[in-house]
Amino acid sequence: MKRSNTQKLKDALEEDIINGQLLPGAKLDHDALAAKYGVSRTPIREAIQQLVVSGLVTVKAKKGTFVAKVGFDQLIEMFEVMAELEGMCGRLAARRIQPAELEALRAALHRCEDSDVMSDPDDYYYENEEFHNCIYTASHNSFLATEARQLKQRLKPYRRLQLQTRNRVSTSVNEHRRIFEAIEKGQEYEAEQQLKEHVLIQGTRFSDFVSQVKTFGNSSQETS
Amino acid sequence: MKRSNTQKLKDALEEDIINGQLLPGAKLDHDALAAKYGVSRTPIREAIQQLVVSGLVTVKAKKGTFVAKVGFDQLIEMFEVMAELEGMCGRLAARRIQPAELEALRAALHRCEDSDVMSDPDDYYYENEEFHNCIYTASHNSFLATEARQLKQRLKPYRRLQLQTRNRVSTSVNEHRRIFEAIEKGQEYEAEQQLKEHVLIQGTRFSDFVSQVKTFGNSSQETS
DNA sequence: TCAAATAATATTGACAACAATATACAACAA
DNA sequence: TTGTTGTATATTGTTGTCAATATTATTTGA
Numbered sequence: 068m069k070r071s072n073t074q075k076l077k078d079a080l081e082e083d084i085i086n087g088q089l090l091p092g093a094k095l096d097h098d099a100l101a102a103k104y105g106v107s108r109t110p111i112r113e114a115i116q117q118l119v120v121s122g123l124v125t126v127k128a129k130k131g132t133f134v135a136k137v138g139f140d141q142l143i144e145m146f147e148v149m150a151e152l153e154g155m156c157g158r159l160a161a162r163r164i165q166p167a168e169l170e171a172l173r174a175a176l177h178r179c180e181d182s183d184v185m186s187d188p189d190d191y192y193y194e195n196e197e198f199h200n201c202i203y204t205a206s207h208n209s210f211l212a213t214e215a216r217q218l219k220q221r222l223k224p225y226r227r228l229q230l231q232t233r234n235r236v237s238t239s240v241n242e243h244r245r246i247f248e249a250i251e252k253g254q255e256y257e258a259e260q261q262l263k264e265h266v267l268i269q270g271t272r273f274s275d276f277v278s279q280v281k282t283f284g285n286s287s288q289e290t291s
Numbered sequence: 292m293k294r295s296n297t298q299k300l301k302d303a304l305e306e307d308i309i310n311g312q313l314l315p316g317a318k319l320d321h322d323a324l325a326a327k328y329g330v331s332r333t334p335i336r337e338a339i340q341q342l343v344v345s346g347l348v349t350v351k352a353k354k355g356t357f358v359a360k361v362g363f364d365q366l367i368e369m370f371e372v373m374a375e376l377e378g379m380c381g382r383l384a385a386r387r388i389q390p391a392e393l394e395a396l397r398a399a400l401h402r403c404e405d406s407d408v409m410s411d412p413d414d415y416y417y418e419n420e421e422f423h424n425c426i427y428t429a430s431h432n433s434f435l436a437t438e439a440r441q442l443k444q445r446l447k448p449y450r451r452l453q454l455q456t457r458n459r460v461s462t463s464v465n466e467h468r469r470i471f472e473a474i475e476k477g478q479e480y481e482a483e484q485q486l487k488e489h490v491l492i493q494g495t496r497f498s499d500f501v502s503q504v505k506t507f508g509n510s511s512q513e514t515s
Numbered sequence: 516t517c518a519a520a521t522a523a524t525a526t527t528g529a530c531a532a533c534a535a536t537a538t539a540c541a542a543c544a545a
Numbered sequence: 546t547t548g549t550t551g552t553a554t555a556t557t558g559t560t561g562t563c564a565a566t567a568t569t570a571t572t573t574g575a
Contacts, residue, residue: 069536071558073340097526107560109333112527116297116337120344129526129567144434148379155375210368293566295528321556331530336557353537353556 072106076114079104084123084134085223091136095124122221137225139274145222146270150263152215153199157246157262160205161255169251172201176247179240191236198243202262205250226273235272239265296330300338303328308347308358309447315360319348346445361449363498369446370494374487376439377423381470381486384429385479393475396425400471403464415460422467426486429474450497459496463489 083089100111115132118124126132137145164172175198182191203212242265249258307313324335339356342348350356361369388396399422406415427436466489473482 073558108527109559113337113340113558117340117344120341126527131526141434144432147383147432148435148438151375151379155372159371208368208371210365211372214372297528332557333529333531337528350557355556 072104072110073113073117076100076104076106076110077117080114080118081123081220084118085220087224087227089134091134091224093134095132095134097132121217134224137221142222142225143270143274145218146267146273149215149218149222150266150270152211152218153202153266154259154263156202156206156208156211156215157250157258158255159208159211160202161250161253161258163207164205164250168201168205172198172205172247172250175201176243179243182236191239195239195243202246202250226269242268296328296334297337297341300324300328300330300334301341304338304342305347305444308342309444311448311451313358315358315448317358319356319358321356345441358448361445366446366449367494367498369442370491370497373439373442373446374490374494376435376442377426377490378483378487380423380426380430380432380435380439381474381482382479383432383435384426385474385477385482387431388429388474392425392429396422396429396471396474399425400467403467415463419463419467426470426474450493466492 080089080095089095095115097108097111097115101108104111115124115126119126119132123135124132125135175194178194179191179198182194203215206212242261246258246261246265249261304313304319313319319339321332321335321339325332328335339348339350343350343356347359348356349359384392399418402418403415403422406418427439430436466485470482470485470489473485
């Protein structure tokens with residue numbers, strides 16, 4: 068399958084935004100990008116338009132297009148919704164999970180625990196994602212899974228700001244353990260609540276951090 | 292504020308899809324649309340690309356672009372998520388609603404009741420939307436409200452298939468009354484559950500209907 | 516010095532034309 | 546009939562160019 072320049076551009080920019088290569092507020096200059104990637108303005112333009120629809124990029128009319136910088140309040144709102152979606156995944160997973168899926172989830176949990184022992188936050192970050200992905204799958208609602216993943220991506224540029232202390236990781240693993248047990252036992256309500264809290268704690272810790280960094284909401288960053 | 296052709300096209304197509312002028316599966320021919328709206332292919336192309344991102348349109352490579360025809364299973368999944376989002380709105384509204392908002396909700400409820408008396412389904416449809424919009428606002432989570440509205444739009448092309456019996460309308464109003472009371476009394480859990488059910492009942496009735504119409508999933512419709 | 520008017524510039528939108536690719540169709544052969 | 550090959554066609558992607566509009570910079574006049 069051959070993908071168009073527009074699609075490749077879109078993916079590349081999305082990556083850069085999610086991974087923090089392009090910080091919120093950074094300007095996306097059409098001509099500069101066209102030069103960088105060796106294409107004309109059209110595919111750039113189209114890629115950016117699509118990113119606008121999905122919410123990762125915003126345009127200020129006649130001022131330029133910028134990596135979306137979501138305000139503090141909206142960030143809280145987004146975490147609130149994220150928690151709800153994750154909770155729903157947990158509830159459905161507790162009801163619908165299949166034996167093989169349960170084993171996959173157990174394995175993912177163990178990998179989280181291992182990376183905890185080694186105190187490698189980056190590794191944990193990946194395993195953590197896998198754990199949650201297992202729950203998405205087990206919810207047997209692929210539309211929900213897609214929506215959840217999409218929202219998580221939109222939040223990622225800001226989760227980099229979270230402080231990943233050793234303590235937080237071990238706490239997180241404990242939460243995972245409780246979530247797993249609830250799903251294993253088919254306790255829908257418990258699984259939902261645990262997952263909601265799990266996400267909201269992240270959100271709270273995050274917002275505590277952000278509210279300390281006063282410069283955040285106002286700083287205007289340019290392209291590196 | 293001046294809107295571009297691309298934006299106008301996008302809105303126009305969106306409207307046509309949501310209101311059933313363009314049925315799921317209908318082909319969107321670039322050249323035909325360009326001729327119809329008297330513009331070149333570029334704005335058409337860009338408008339369509341954006342609709343693809345938001346899920347209303349799909350492209351089959353080298354076969355053409357079509358109004359998205361979501362399968363029966365995915366439709367169920369979407370209703371499941373819709374119910375969750377509406378339930379969340381209700382829960383938050385019960386906690387956060389302001390006096391003025393409560394009065395607006397009460398007024399919307401009364402308008403639903405009135406349109407029930409007159410047995411005018413079309414009118415009820417509109418007032419029903421207003422009622423739910425009031426709840427969205429009262430949730431004080433504008434991100435959630437946007438997501439809910441967006442998903443509702445994606446479902447709209449299929450809700451046309453629902454049978455709007457007089458009976459259903461009066462039942463619906465009763466549900467609205469219970470929802471309103473729960474929100475008024477600040478009963479978060481009750482409001483959430485009532486709203487979830489309210490949506491799921493629609494979804495169930497709908498799926499009952501769809502599963503009878505065998506031809507639905509397979510029929511390939513062309514542009515009118 | 517300040518403010519209004521004007522010029523220069525950047526952003527954005529749109530078009531026509533060209534190019535590449537995959538599909539559908541038809542002619543042909545087995 | 547069935548299958549294969551080649552040709553025509555439709556779809557899709559990309560480019561260079563032009564045009565419209567708003568912002569920024571500069572000049573001008575008081």
